[in-house]
Amino acid sequence: MRAGLSKSEPKRLKDWQDNKVYEQVLKKNEGHKKFVLHDGPPYANGPIHIGHAMNKIAKDMINRYWMMQGCEVPYVPGWDCHGQPIEHKVEEKLGTEKFNQTSTAKIRELCNKFAVENIELQKAGFRRLGVLGDWDNPYLTLYHQHDAADIEVFKAMYDRGMIYRGHKPVHWCKHCHTALAEAEIEYSDETSPSVFVRFEMTSKPAGLENFDGPVDFIIWTTTPWTIPSDQAVSLKPGAAYVAVEHDGRAEVMLEDLAPKCCEEFGWEYTPVMVDGKPYVVPAETLHHIHYKQPIFDGVEGVALLADYVGVDDGTGIVHNSPGHGVDDYFACLKEGITDICMPVDDDGRFYTGEEFGAGGPFSGMDTDEANPHIIEFLRERGTLVLEKKITHSYPHCWRCKHPVLFRATDQWFVSMDKTGLREQAGKEVRENVKWYPAHAANRIGAMVEQRPDWCISRQRNWGVPIPSYTCADCGEKVMNDATLDAVIKLFHEKGSDAWFTDAPESYLGEACVCPKCGGHHLKADKDILDVWWDSGVSWKAVCEYRPELEYPADVYLEGSDQHRGWFQSSLLTSVGANGHAPYKAVVSQGFTLDGQGRKMSKSLGNVIDPNKVCDEMGADIIRLWVASVDTSSDVSIDHEILARTSDAYRRFRNTLRFLLSELEGQFEPETDGVAFAELLPLDKLMVARLTQVQAEVDDAYASYEFPRAYRALYDFVVTELSNVYLDALKDRLYCDKPGSLERRSAQTVLAELFSMLMRDLQPILSYTVDEAMAYAPAGCVDHQKYAALLNWYKSPISVDEANEFEGVLEASLELRSAVTKALEDARSAGTFTKSQQVRVKAVVPAEMYALLTGDKAVDLAEFYIVSDVELTQGEELSVAIEAAEGECCDRCWNYRTTVGEYNGHAHICKRCADAL
Ligand SMILES: [Zn+2]
Ligand SMILES: [Zn+2]
Ligand SMILES: [Zn+2]
Numbered sequence: 001m002r003a004g005l006s007k008s009e010p011k012r013l014k015d016w017q018d019n020k021v022y023e024q025v026l027k028k029n030e031g032h033k034k035f036v037l038h039d040g041p042p043y044a045n046g047p048i049h050i051g052h053a054m055n056k057i058a059k060d061m062i063n064r065y066w067m068m069q070g071c072e073v074p075y076v077p078g079w080d081c082h083g084q085p086i087e088h089k090v091e092e093k094l095g096t097e098k099f100n101q102t103s104t105a106k107i108r109e110l111c112n113k114f115a116v117e118n119i120e121l122q123k124a125g126f127r128r129l130g131v132l133g134d135w136d137n138p139y140l141t142l143y144h145q146h147d148a149a150d151i152e153v154f155k156a157m158y159d160r161g162m163i164y165r166g167h168k169p170v171h172w173c174k175h176c177h178t179a180l181a182e183a184e185i186e187y188s189d190e191t192s193p194s195v196f197v198r199f200e201m202t203s204k205p206a207g208l209e210n211f212d213g214p215v216d217f218i219i220w221t222t223t224p225w226t227i228p229s230d231q232a233v234s235l236k237p238g239a240a241y242v243a244v245e246h247d248g249r250a251e252v253m254l255e256d257l258a259p260k261c262c263e264e265f266g267w268e269y270t271p272v273m274v275d276g277k278p279y280v281v282p283a284e285t286l287h288h289i290h291y292k293q294p295i296f297d298g299v300e301g302v303a304l305l306a307d308y309v310g311v312d313d314g315t316g317i318v319h320n321s322p323g324h325g326v327d328d329y330f331a332c333l334k335e336g337i338t339d340i341c342m343p344v345d346d347d348g349r350f351y352t353g354e355e356f357g358a359g360g361p362f363s364g365m366d367t368d369e370a371n372p373h374i375i376e377f378l379r380e381r382g383t384l385v386l387e388k389k390i391t392h393s394y395p396h397c398w399r400c401k402h403p404v405l406f407r408a409t410d411q412w413f414v415s416m417d418k419t420g421l422r423e424q425a426g427k428e429v430r431e432n433v434k435w436y437p438a439h440a441a442n443r444i445g446a447m448v449e450q451r452p453d454w455c456i457s458r459q460r461n462w463g464v465p466i467p468s469y470t471c472a473d474c475g476e477k478v479m480n481d482a483t484l485d486a487v488i489k490l491f492h493e494k495g496s497d498a499w500f501t502d503a504p505e506s507y508l509g510e511a512c513v514c515p516k517c518g519g520h521h522l523k524a525d526k527d528i529l530d531v532w533w534d535s536g537v538s539w540k541a542v543c544e545y546r547p548e549l550e551y552p553a554d555v556y557l558e559g560s561d562q563h564r565g566w567f568q569s570s571l572l573t574s575v576g577a578n579g580h581a582p583y584k585a586v587v588s589q590g591f592t593l594d595g596q597g598r599k600m601s602k603s604l605g606n607v608i609d610p611n612k613v614c615d616e617m618g619a620d621i622i623r624l625w626v627a628s629v630d631t632s633s634d635v636s637i638d639h640e641i642l643a644r645t646s647d648a649y650r651r652f653r654n655t656l657r658f659l660l661s662e663l664e665g666q667f668e669p670e671t672d673g674v675a676f677a678e679l680l681p682l683d684k685l686m687v688a689r690l691t692q693v694q695a696e697v698d699d700a701y702a703s704y705e706f707p708r709a710y711r712a713l714y715d716f717v718v719t720e721l722s723n724v725y726l727d728a729l730k731d732r733l734y735c736d737k738p739g740s741l742e743r744r745s746a747q748t749v750l751a752e753l754f755s756m757l758m759r760d761l762q763p764i765l766s767y768t769v770d771e772a773m774a775y776a777p778a779g780c781v782d783h784q785k786y787a788a789l790l791n792w793y794k795s796p797i798s799v800d801e802a803n804e805f806e807g808v809l810e811a812s813l814e815l816r817s818a819v820t821k822a823l824e825d826a827r828s829a830g831t832f833t834k835s836q837q838v839r840v841k842a843v844v845p846a847e848m849y850a851l852l853t854g855d856k857a858v859d860l861a862e863f864y865i866v867s868d869v870e871l872t873q874g875e876e877l878s879v880a881i882e883a884a885e886g887e888c889c890d891r892c893w894n895y896r897t898t899v900g901e902y903n904g905h906a907h908i909c910k911r912c913a914d915a916l
Helices: 005-018 021-028 050-068 086-092 096-101 105-128 143-161 224-229 260-264 326-334 367-381 421-432 440-450 481-494 499-500 504-511 531-536 538-544 566-580 610-616 619-628 639-663 681-702 706-735 742-760 766-772 799-803 806-828 846-853 860-864 911-916
Strands: 163-173 178-180 185-200 215-221 232-235 242-245 249-254 281-282 289-291 300-304 317-320 382-399 405-414 435-438 469-471 521-523 553-559 581-591 836-846 866-875 877-885 900-902 905-908
Touching: 005 105, 005 610, 005 619, 005 766, 021 096, 050 105, 050 553, 050 610, 050 619, 050 681, 086 096, 086 877, 096 326, 143 163, 143 178, 143 317, 143 481, 143 531, 143 538, 143 566, 163 260, 178 242, 178 405, 178 742, 185 224, 185 242, 185 289, 215 224, 215 566, 224 232, 224 367, 249 260, 249 317, 249 766, 260 382, 300 326, 421 440, 421 566, 421 581, 440 566, 440 581, 440 766, 481 499, 481 566, 499 504, 504 521, 531 566, 538 566, 553 566, 610 619, 619 639, 619 706, 619 766, 639 706, 639 742, 639 766, 681 742, 681 799, 706 742, 706 860, 706 911, 742 766, 799 836, 806 836, 806 846, 806 860, 806 877, 836 846, 836 860, 860 866, 905 911
Parallel strands: 215 249, 215 317, 232 300, 435 581, 553 581, 836 866
Antiparallel strands: 163 178, 163 405, 185 215, 185 382, 232 317, 242 249, 242 281, 289 300, 469 521, 836 877, 900 905
16 A cells, blocks of 8 residues: 555645635534534643544544534634643742742743643644644633633632632642642552551540559551541441450450451450450440540540441541541531641641640651651550551542642632532433443442532642632631622733732722721732633633534543543533533543553553654554544554554555546546436445445444444445455446446446445545545535535435345345355366356255345346356255356456457457447
């Protein structure tokens, strides 16, 4: 194959750009029903990878399909521009020290520049893949309009009572200095210290009043650094706890775990005996017993009951630090403990101070650094029972990959339950959105069902600010409709940069007032919105604001990780603001892996770079790969898979070439075409068959099942056309008289095949099909120059009509298999070398006989490329082969009894004589 795609595609792309093909398609379908695939914005960070390529190509296939269906298909690509990763790159470039001295306005300027440069890089990569869209006017989440939409949606949800400010533990990355959302957390294994510690009770529980020695809770934790902020211990409600006697102390643990624990501690398992029976009590007996805080003298903690306490590991008693754990926080809240202790700063270091609430002996230490010091402290005090290491699944920051901690700080949240957001979003997922594949609904449904309140504030520079103010006179937080409207207006005009440069009184006007003290000194707060909010409100900033688009969109398509990310943030903001989902359908795709199912990484050397594949093989090879794999789950790609794809490409290309070789300059469907009723029987059969395949391909595209479309087309082209039908047709094409019904009938079917393949392949092989346009009969391609402008293929007959040929097709193919077998046997026996040399005598059962001789019967000799087929009716199918009658025609190589001399042409058959 000398397709030379890597050279020809860039020229073709330039032609599309110069001649505004995307705009031409919009114009062609102007005023028709719209189809809006709303682009999920990739992050403007670094060059494109194969996952990006798969995403954008799949979108382009969908768009091109609906364009051919006659829909108006505006496609506005977008980029996600704000957020920590870009800010991190800028910090790296400047160095942390210089970064920290740089003004917010300057940092934002540098981030903006970085984003825009990367967008240009990615844009060129996406265009090269052949993706049609409004590349000159994409949407960027840093546009003023987008900034304003962020606040408009915020206001709508704030006014409905969904947004609140709370002090509770959130994931915190001490390296990135910010709170993190669920979607920004990755879990991986981490080795942590696991410690068992005595917490001595300050009063004795019922039944142990007469015990002589001290009574302890034996607690268990894997985060020793949270012990300085310990405020409680949690026990499992209803579970049985036992006291074990050791060294004159009574040690309380879960009864079921106590024997195992004692063994680990090197203790004898000797329960304290009360009235001759082991001391075993329900957790409720221990509820509200106080104990000495293990680090700070004079401070007491209290025993609580909480369902989350595990009964499989540890001692069944967990230490509780509400400032550093969500479960802990809620367990304390239930008991009325609201004075939360949180002694760790933004950098993950203990505050300096000797009192409870600061670091005490560990002041100034980093939490990781403090762990061994705390363990040592407990050991010296004699309260450490056991220390070991465990490996467990632990949350990590998605960007810097460091383990995160929980940290209670003041943050902004979207409440999932206060106004029924969770319920409404779940209802939308189940009832009003179509999911592809269908089981994706369960996945996002479960996530919405289980997720905590959405923490939407971040402590960074590069994003859209949360529009709140603090009164400089009394410290009140100020946010109301008047201030929000002023901010929306400001952002529409000047963008969110203005938040950091303009004084509030300069744009708030009348709204610049503290409702509590009446003061007029409002200070703009510093938190920014979660970047998922930015992309999440694109239904507003893009679909609603851009006149060519529509909200809700017809479809969103992204990787399955977006169930946690963009699919969800879009859903929550749209349901939150307007009560319904932003999309009618969602297609989710798997990840791209290497040929052995491994993640791609530079260190493994298994990265497939789409830019490089375009330069070496051509974009159409990547496009064909995307169509051929089941993207509803994870897909594989490597050089071997691409080589196989390249083989498949060759089959499609050669078929188009063959069809063109019999049509170009020789046939125009409008003047030379034969009506279906007049076609030769074999040709009618083929039209029937292509009609069936077309229906399958159509259905597959409409259901976003690209591999089904690909499979139907590949099997049809390779197994049926190349191996069977096109071969059989060559005799008529090469030897019959030009203009004869026989030849025109054959060409009519080739033209139908060509027209169909051009449409069916256009979404996949966009460059190649466009290349074929130049050689195509005008009537086969709607008199268009560019393939993107084609209308969908329409067969001359209906699927029902086509299905009437099913019986004769099956019978003909069944007999063909038997004939092929007999021919192979004859060939290996050396009896004949070519199929034209034989005549076939076949015995066929009655039903088959009726079909093969009925009104839809085809010329079997032509179909099987033999000299004659003689059918007789019998019990069982059998095939015999004998030598053809007559002689071999020098022109057509068929064996005919009519071979002789005609008009000076020696040794040709009568048909050839007529043709000549
Ligand atoms: Zn981080
Ligand atoms: Zn005030
Ligand atoms: Zn002949």
